[in-house]
Amino acid sequence: MFNKLRGIFSNDLSIDLGTANTLIYVKDQGIVLNEPSVVAIRQERAGGPKSVAAVGHAAKRMLGRTPGNIKAIRPMKDGVIADFYVTEKMLQHFIKQAHSNSFLRPSPRVLVCVPCGSTQVERRAIRESAQGAGAREVYLIDEPMAAAIGAGMPVSEATGSMVVDIGGGTTEVAIISLNGVVYSSSVRIGGDKFDDAIINYIRRNYGILIGEATAERIKTEIGSAYPSDDVLEIEVRGRNLAEGVPRSFTMTSNEILEALQEPLAGIVSSVMVALEQSPPELASDISERGMVLTGGGALLRDLDRLLMEETGIPVVVADEPLTCVARGGGKALEMIDMHGGDVFSYE
């Protein structure tokens, strides 16, 4: 009863609880929050009480730069919850941040996007952590479904729509028709794997160790998925493993392309498998119109080109690929009241 009352003063939220970033979409307000999924936990002594020191951008700046009593944690791994308590704290913080009203504790209806490959246990963990964070009702939706809705694909129509959502932790490939997922697969390759591949490549070839933040910077600035005529360069600093002192060196986009070969091959093969598995009618729809890339991974330069060359069908990058999932979830949430919840997924 009291929850319902508080619900009147709360907005319905669509949360893209991603490995790298958490986005919150509010109806009529758009994306109200876009912060890294990082929490800094302070613990003064071993076994002592834990408290949240920072969440989001502030916590991300601490990653790899913390003293002994603070730990910067990424509570999501491979698209699912790795640390339940920290995820709950993070969600609580974000839900509160998304509400300007500070008088009543918000009790919104929340839609959370889950990877289509996640298990029942993982889904329940996400549902419960959202409830623990103060949600009145929790709905779950498959990430590729939300991404397709957010990208503006005709998901309700009787045509096949193929969406490739490359997130921080997972890559979801799905074929959607008539509000349902016909085929979906989830591979645990994403932006994090790209970063790891770059770190490993540099350690192997340069004998220099760089941090995750640096690897991410290299990826976003010069990362490329397809050989190009114009070669980009970046100056990087890291610790030389042999000498033990920091050194700076220059990397080119072609080197990064080489470094990313392995994770990219994984994505390409999952797309190929999806096309192979797709029913022929839907496959012809897809080959006519093409597939849509969403998620932060779609921003990797020439990734669409790579998939186009490998598959031979058109590839389109969605508008604002980073926010597609959250926006799509928001639209699905608006649909609850008007229609039924047939786009939602259940445990």
Next chain:
Amino acid sequence: MTTDKTPTETTEHSAGELLKAAREHRQWSQKEVASQLNLRLSLIENMETDQYEESVLPTFIRGYLRSYARLLKISEQQVLAAYERHHGNQAIEPRAMHSFSNRTEKEATESRFMLLTYLVGAVLLGLLLLWWWQTHWLIGEPPVAESENAGVPHEIVNSVEPEPLTMLAADSQPDPEMHTVLPELPTSLAEQTAPTIFENESTQSSVALLADPPIASSQQLSMRFADDCWIDVVDADGSRVAFGTKRAGYQLQVQGRAPFTVTLGNPSVVEIELDTEPVDMSGFRSGRVAKFSVPLQD
């Protein structure tokens, strides 16, 4: 989604013109572009003439334009801005979603049933209120006898048999139905025994204390009980003026129009007087129910 260029926009190039110019600058044919982008040749032609088929959604058009611009190494933003200029909101609005679940239909049916339930509930409530209003308003009307009998030493109990209350109350004129039971007891005793009278008359419904002035033609029937006895007294108008079991030592006085039809469960323990004139009860046998009228008729 066909849009013809208006003369005002001739100064600004459309998306198709930009792409065509860039392609011709590179000396590529449409076919080459189509094979590079894995798109149909007709789609490339459409893009360059800014005419799109209805079936191609804006999401895809924007994606194709972006890929084409990137292939030609011209600014994506410029091409997309030109496209949006030409097509306005249509360029951004995605098609509306629709649902296949029958939940909404089910809910509509359920809500109709709920509406019906509420309606029935409201009608019942209305009837209840009406009943309450009628009984309250009408019962409040007849004058209460307490003021008149304030000085009278007896407690006046109106003994009425279960008759519709509204009918009883609606009669405002002095009516023969109203009769009082006046225990002929000393003042002090009367007050003490009054509650017991109430208890004794558990079978009777004593509703209100009424004392209508006795009418001239009415006669008084007094009964004195030596032992417990069940009685039923109906006057000439057919209204029941006394009913139920009376205890030993109880005195009953009722008024009504003679002749009274009296039924006694145990006639030998009752002494009856009609207007202070004793009625001969010797003719009735003890232990048998007696039904007779007062004054006695042969």
